[in-house]
Amino acid sequence: MKNDRNSVSNGTVVKSNSGMNGHHGYGHPMIQRQPSRQCSTEMYDLSCKVMLIGDSGVGKTCLLVRFKDGTFLSGSFISTVGIDFRNKVVEVDGAKVKLQIWDTAGQERFRSITRAYYRDANALLLLYDVTNKNSFDNIRAWLAEINEYAQEDVVIMLLGNKCDVAGERQLRREDGERLAKEYGVAFMETSAKTGMNVELAFMAVARDLKMKKTRKPNEPQFNVADYVDQEKSTSQCCSS
Numbered sequence: 001m002k003n004d005r006n007s008v009s010n011g012t013v014v015k016s017n018s019g020m021n022g023h024h025g026y027g028h029p030m031i032q033r034q035p036s037r038q039c040s041t042e043m044y045d046l047s048c049k050v051m052l053i054g055d056s057g058v059g060k061t062c063l064l065v066r067f068k069d070g071t072f073l074s075g076s077f078i079s080t081v082g083i084d085f086r087n088k089v090v091e092v093d094g095a096k097v098k099l100q101i102w103d104t105a106g107q108e109r110f111r112s113i114t115r116a117y118y119r120d121a122n123a124l125l126l127l128y129d130v131t132n133k134n135s136f137d138n139i140r141a142w143l144a145e146i147n148e149y150a151q152e153d154v155v156i157m158l159l160g161n162k163c164d165v166a167g168e169r170q171l172r173r174e175d176g177e178r179l180a181k182e183y184g185v186a187f188m189e190t191s192a193k194t195g196m197n198v199e200l201a202f203m204a205v206a207r208d209l210k211m212k213k214t215r216k217p218n219e220p221q222f223n224v225a226d227y228v229d230q231e232k233s234t235s236q237c238c239s240s
């Protein structure tokens with residue numbers, strides 16, 4: 001929920017606290033097999049919870065809106081208050097996967113609220129802003145938080161957002177790649193403004209979940225970092 005501006009809560013425009021403290025009836029949205037369940041008007045086979053985290057202003061809400069609605073939230077920046085979510089059902093190899101995407105407030109004062117949600121997350125998209133070195137320097141602290149509060153097998157993806165802003169870039173793509181390699185997590189640069197790699201980030205998470213659920217014992221494990229490396233776009237927008 002954004003303070004003082006139309007929020008994106010669950011596809012409706014709200015200005016209330018409806019997104020706070022899990023009052024949407026999604027108490028423990030762990031991975032579940034849910035044949036023939038319905039999400040709004042869409043049926044789905046699997047459900048997973050994806051959290052967007054990172055410093056205030058890195059573009060978490062914009063990334064979510066880009067993925068969900070295919071649009072870019074421009075205009076003055078107003079920080080998210082607390083936590084909010086939206087659902088999107090995507091198809092992976094014929095299976096319908098419901099992504100329940102939680103958009104968290106990056107501001108320090110909301111950390112205790114967002115921390116409480118880590119343990120239920122199946123995937124964490126950790127964002128920094130390529131035009132803001134401070135947001136990149138704080139990634140180690142975010143990873144320490146993840147280590148402390150999230151599930152051991154949580155899928156982590158590091159995203160260097162705002163890669164469309166060539167002139168004000170403070171970080172090269174290699175900086176993100178190096179850090180991601182150090183921590184053994186998937187990495188790509190994204191732009192909520194142009195849509196660059198946004199769909200891929202969420203689809204990689206959906207694929208990982210689906211593979212975990214359907215993998216036979218003798219089949220190799222799906223590696224989300226390798227998958228992202230093969231699939232990601234490194235076109236002009238994201239060159240450093």
Ligand SMILES: Nc1nc2c(ncn2[C@@H]2O[C@H](COP(=O)(O)OP(=O)(O)OP(=O)(O)O)[C@@H](O)[C@H]2O)c(=O)[nH]1
Binds near residue numbers: 063073076163
């Ligand atoms: N150029 C550019 N601007 C972006 C991009 N993503 C977000 N922005 C801008 O960055 C500002 C912050 O975006 P938000 O999505 O509200 O940031 P947030 O991470 O949700 O911030 P908090 O709610 O405070 O945690 C807004 O002015 C956006 O228009 C992007 O990919 N490119």
